[in-house]
Amino acid sequence: MSLAENLAAVRTRMARACARVGRDPATVTLVAVSKNHPASAVTEAVALGVTVFGENRIQEARAKIPASPAKARWHFIGHLQSNKARDAAALFEMIESVDSLGLAAELQKQAEKQARTLKILVEVNVAGEASKFGWNPDRLLAELNALNAFPRLELHGLMTVAPYATDAEKVRPVFRKLRELRDRCAADLGAPLPVLSMGMSGDLEVAIEEGATIVRVGTALFGPRPRIQREAADE
Numbered sequence: 001m002s003l004a005e006n007l008a009a010v011r012t013r014m015a016r017a018c019a020r021v022g023r024d025p026a027t028v029t030l031v032a033v034s035k036n037h038p039a040s041a042v043t044e045a046v047a048l049g050v051t052v053f054g055e056n057r058i059q060e061a062r063a064k065i066p067a068s069p070a071k072a073r074w075h076f077i078g079h080l081q082s083n084k085a086r087d088a089a090a091l092f093e094m095i096e097s098v099d100s101l102g103l104a105a106e107l108q109k110q111a112e113k114q115a116r117t118l119k120i121l122v123e124v125n126v127a128g129e130a131s132k133f134g135w136n137p138d139r140l141l142a143e144l145n146a147l148n149a150f151p152r153l154e155l156h157g158l159m160t161v162a163p164y165a166t167d168a169e170k171v172r173p174v175f176r177k178l179r180e181l182r183d184r185c186a187a188d189l190g191a192p193l194p195v196l197s198m199g200m201s202g203d204l205e206v207a208i209e210e211g212a213t214i215v216r217v218g219t220a221l222f223g224p225r226p227r228i229q230r231e232a233a234d235e
């Protein structure tokens with residue numbers, strides 16, 4: 001299958017899920033996850049009308065972003081170490097995976113130095129998986145005001161990576177909990193948190209039915225990811 005065909009299929013899946021729950025497809029943004037794929041894949045996707053791309057490693061992004069069309073916009077979606085916050089702040093429009101107050105403080109510092117504003121989402125470990133990064137929901141509620149106080153960071157909403165499941169229905173409760181937590185956070189802050197980034201290739205329909213405004217899709221667009229050699233420092 002070509003990228004054009006894959007993209008059409010993903011857009012159709014998104015539109016059908018929206019139709020099932022009476023949502024306007026324009027309220028859901030497709031973030032094309034280009035990790036492990038070359039800048040040429042980004043160029044091809046941009047030509048087909050894709051505008052937002054997701055990367056999960058700074059080192060890879062540092063090479064790929066300058067080699068990609070200037071109109072591509074970039075979201076960071078992986079675990080970010082504080083010592084990479086400077087590059088992250090320079091390269092990305094949004095950091096979807098802010099997973100600690102310490103990281104937020106470092107991003108604030110770097111955004112200040114670069115005289116720019118960064119959009120952020122907070123990553124929530126809804127299912128409490130030991131293998132995953134992200135806020136525990138209770139801790140997020142406790143730290144929310146501190147997180148919202150950084151002048152160079154704009155808190156737009158919540159993000160989660162659901163547990164792997166062969167049956168997407170199984171992760172519906174995870175997506176629903178993220179939406180409910182978002183509603184609670186918005187009420188506590190007295191401000192809307194419009195963005196919910198949840199759903200990937202295997203479960204984007206369920207995520208959209210539960211309120212996703214961003215789906216992050218890699219495999220269903222670009223095919224299986226080639227393995228790439230990485231330097232230890234980037235792990």
Ligand SMILES: *Cc1c(COP(=O)(O)O)cnc(C)c1O
Nearest residue numbers: 033056077200201216217218219
């Ligand atoms: C790789 C990745 C995706 C895309 O996953 P696919 O199953 O290939 O669609 C989405 N979100 C995050 C955080 C990822 O690391």
